[in-house]
Amino acid sequence: MSTLLTLRDVWVEYGDKIVIEKLDLDIAEQSFVSVVGPSGAGKSSFLRLILGQEAPTRGRIELDGTPLVPECGPDRGVVFQRYSVFPHLSVLRNTMFGLECPKAPLSGRLFGSARRAARDEAAAMLEAVGLGDSFDLYPAQMSGGMQQRLAIAQALVQRPRILLLDEPFGALDPGIRADMHALITRLWRDYSLTIVMVTHDIREAFTLGTRVLALDKRRHDPHAPHRFGATVVYDLPLDKPVDAPEDKDHSITIDENGNN
Numbered sequence: 001m002s003t004l005l006t007l008r009d010v011w012v013e014y015g016d017k018i019v020i021e022k023l024d025l026d027i028a029e030q031s032f033v034s035v036v037g038p039s040g041a042g043k044s045s046f047l048r049l050i051l052g053q054e055a056p057t058r059g060r061i062e063l064d065g066t067p068l069v070p071e072c073g074p075d076r077g078v079v080f081q082r083y084s085v086f087p088h089l090s091v092l093r094n095t096m097f098g099l100e101c102p103k104a105p106l107s108g109r110l111f112g113s114a115r116r117a118a119r120d121e122a123a124a125m126l127e128a129v130g131l132g133d134s135f136d137l138y139p140a141q142m143s144g145g146m147q148q149r150l151a152i153a154q155a156l157v158q159r160p161r162i163l164l165l166d167e168p169f170g171a172l173d174p175g176i177r178a179d180m181h182a183l184i185t186r187l188w189r190d191y192s193l194t195i196v197m198v199t200h201d202i203r204e205a206f207t208l209g210t211r212v213l214a215l216d217k218r219r220h221d222p223h224a225p226h227r228f229g230a231t232v233v234y235d236l237p238l239d240k241p242v243d244a245p246e247d248k249d250h251s252i253t254i255d256e257n258g259n260n
């Protein structure tokens, strides 16, 4: 599989505080990369770099060999742990908004055939995430799992190549999480997505990912905790075929402390 994203000698610094140091990575197209690491290691900063919300203070990031533009484009979608849907819009309007906003940035609304086309695209995406009979509901009328399905539909309706997930299932209970794992695995395959997912759940990282990256500091200075930043300390490619059966777990075993 070809390389989609390249990071070379990437650093993130706030004043004299180094958050990420010397990150060198190639991320293959259609891979599912899970990112784990202790709290404060810089996982969300890493996602913001790929999203283009934050520029590296040093180094370069390329998408398909071209420098990443420093803003979120339609090639990258994102889903956060906390529901990012609009409370005042119905499910259908929330999903259509992802299409209307880039095409009609001032009014946020399309008209005529463009609006009908956006409605059909949004409806198809809602069917794909299992919200086919919930078009007229408002977020307050939906469970957490349904709201995350909506957030995923909102991100995917723009047909991004890369989907960034920041602890997307962290607030959901275990049964709903399992459903969401099956859903995201199906969408990843059906839409040939490249996914980068931050999670605190080691089991989730290994179950879903084709590769697991652990971010942490290699060096610690107890007298100056901000002197060193985090980088990739483990990079574990998992031998998992893209067309593996949906719910198949893999052979890595994880003990109750999260160690493999």
Ligand SMILES: Nc1ncnc2c1ncn2[C@@H]1O[C@H](COP(=O)(O)OP(=O)(O)OP(=O)(O)O)[C@@H](O)[C@H]1O
Binding pocket: 014, 017, 019, 037, 038, 039, 040, 041, 042, 043, 044, 045, 046
């Ligand atoms: N704008 C900022 N200015 C200064 N420091 C920042 C800024 N944004 C993030 N940081 C610091 O960068 C470090 C990494 O933060 P980040 O949120 O990326 O970590 P994380 O691994 O995602 O943490 P968690 O798992 O708790 O969500 C933290 O020490 C944080 O305080």
